[in-house]
Amino acid sequence: MALFSPWRADFPALAVLEAQGQTYLDSAATAQKPQALIDALSGYYTCGAANVHRAQHQPAERATRAYEDARIKVARWLHAACPTEIVFTRGATEALNLLAYGLEHLIEAGDEIVISALEHHANLLPWQQLAKRRAAKVQVLPIDASGRIDLAAATGLIGPRTRLLAVSQLSNVLGCWQPLDQLLHLAKAQGALTVVDGAQGVVHGRHDMTTLGCDFYVLSSHKLYGPDGVGALYGRGESLLQLRHWQFGGEMVRVADYQSAEFHAAPLGFEAGTPPISGVIGLGATLDYLADLDTTAIGRHEQALHDLLLAGLAERSGIRLLGSPQVALASFVVEGVHHSDLGHLLTEQGIAVRSGNHCAMPLMNHLGLDGATRVSLGLYNDQSDLQRFFDALDQALALLR
Amino acid sequence: MNDLPEAAWTALTAFAQAPGWEQRARLLMQWGERLEPLDDGERSEANRVAGCESQVWLVGERQNGRWHFRAASDARLIRGLLAVLLVRVNGLDANELTRVDMADWFASLGLSRQLSPSRSNGMNAVLQRMRELTG
Numbered sequence: 001m002a003l004f005s006p007w008r009a010d011f012p013a014l015a016v017l018e019a020q021g022q023t024y025l026d027s028a029a030t031a032q033k034p035q036a037l038i039d040a041l042s043g044y045y046t047c048g049a050a051n052v053h054r055a056q057h058q059p060a061e062r063a064t065r066a067y068e069d070a071r072i073k074v075a076r077w078l079h080a081a082c083p084t085e086i087v088f089t090r091g092a093t094e095a096l097n098l099l100a101y102g103l104e105h106l107i108e109a110g111d112e113i114v115i116s117a118l119e120h121h122a123n124l125l126p127w128q129q130l131a132k133r134r135a136a137k138v139q140v141l142p143i144d145a146s147g148r149i150d151l152a153a154a155t156g157l158i159g160p161r162t163r164l165l166a167v168s169q170l171s172n173v174l175g176c177w178q179p180l181d182q183l184l185h186l187a188k189a190q191g192a193l194t195v196v197d198g199a200q201g202v203v204h205g206r207h208d209m210t211t212l213g214c215d216f217y218v219l220s221s222h223k224l225y226g227p228d229g230v231g232a233l234y235g236r237g238e239s240l241l242q243l244r245h246w247q248f249g250g251e252m253v254r255v256a257d258y259q260s261a262e263f264h265a266a267p268l269g270f271e272a273g274t275p276p277i278s279g280v281i282g283l284g285a286t287l288d289y290l291a292d293l294d295t296t297a298i299g300r301h302e303q304a305l306h307d308l309l310l311a312g313l314a315e316r317s318g319i320r321l322l323g324s325p326q327v328a329l330a331s332f333v334v335e336g337v338h339h340s341d342l343g344h345l346l347t348e349q350g351i352a353v354r355s356g357n358h359c360a361m362p363l364m365n366h367l368g369l370d371g372a373t374r375v376s377l378g379l380y381n382d383q384s385d386l387q388r389f390f391d392a393l394d395q396a397l398a399l400l401r
Numbered sequence: 402m403n404d405l406p407e408a409a410w411t412a413l414t415a416f417a418q419a420p421g422w423e424q425r426a427r428l429l430m431q432w433g434e435r436l437e438p439l440d441d442g443e444r445s446e447a448n449r450v451a452g453c454e455s456q457v458w459l460v461g462e463r464q465n466g467r468w469h470f471r472a473a474s475d476a477r478l479i480r481g482l483l484a485v486l487l488v489r490v491n492g493l494d495a496n497e498l499t500r501v502d503m504a505d506w507f508a509s510l511g512l513s514r515q516l517s518p519s520r521s522n523g524m525n526a527v528l529q530r531m532r533e534l535t536g
Contacts, residue, residue: 340455340476348422356454371454399426400477 003383021350023388028376040285070284079208087233087267092199092220093122095233100126102243109135111163116141121359123197147174147323162192169201175325215239226286230279240266247272329376339371345396408488416510429481439473453523461534
């Protein structure tokens, strides 16, 4: 029996895209949005926008309450100990930059910042540039053929000079879960701070901050079916105290005169200026929507789709997967076919997939590739989407080979 | 369009008879095979056009005041796009080059989407490099 997503109808864009002849298989780049989010954004703007944490008037009170409710919802989603452990940012990238500046004072010349070979530019460049500013060193954990960080190598590379470990939970290119428990354990044994880039991981499965045990966890709203322009940083209570303030402006300050100022603690001290209010409220509504769904059923559906994707790719000759993807996505190259040519012909046929380096140039160089094609799934995808992709793939390859 | 170079007329006629995406793709690949080759020395970092998903190299020479470009790519459809771009501009002087409406040219071939800002195929980067070379 063909696989249908029972949640597809909750995402109006899917029907619109389908009517336009577009098959959306690029959810790892950004996800489509549920009606619940669209209603929340529309409701906020229709019923009266107001700034948060400032004025006493009623619209402001309503906006502030909705904004702070969203913080509670994110905290609950991540099973954080307390809502004050959640800082809203303008994206996952900004959250990682916040960390790279906020923790800069803890990094000294000769210290080591450990990342992995598969990091997205967003979890590489902030650390690379921090290392440059402080004359520190970036250590890169190698990955094995399946795309997992090599634990034996990590045991050797995470050492007494390691001040910080920053790794992805789920690779945006290789689609495999990383051995976080072991890596975090290795880092903590050396007294290092730990940062987990959950931009992809948070979309596929629920994760519990109290048991994960990292100091910081970063997520992006727009990949989690929420609005863009919003990210969240989870910081363990005592870890947040290590952060120095980095952006300065309205509402993050306690007292100010012309020459000096004192700042709020997290979270407000790290939310300078007017935050993305509508986006945060929208993220809250998205989490409400997601929380009402059957997590097990979603996991099963996504896994069944992923199995079909891998099986279809395996059936076709000359296709090589990057790593051994476990969930959500698969990246591949085709022997004798340039990824740009394939991308071009898939686009011509209305297949929305990604072709290129996927914001992970060092990983691509490491794999000896200049690019790959990535198919990524959302909970709203059906088997018919994959069928259309495979039909288009066959047509494209027939032309190119 | 009366001042089109002869090779451009040929392209226009060929693409006008290719209404579907498959025919257009076949034609592009055929045209791509006709690119004048670049030697290894010319496939240099200096001649590489940044901002393309595939590797693209572009060289331009002026002979008697008229520009002659050659280009290469490791991707076949990009080679085709380069070919139909070059037939439109080769043989023009700097003045004529500035007057070429590239969006219009690609549109008349049924390839307008290839110049849209979200496309990372690098055609816009190639045009930018041409302007730098001839500017």
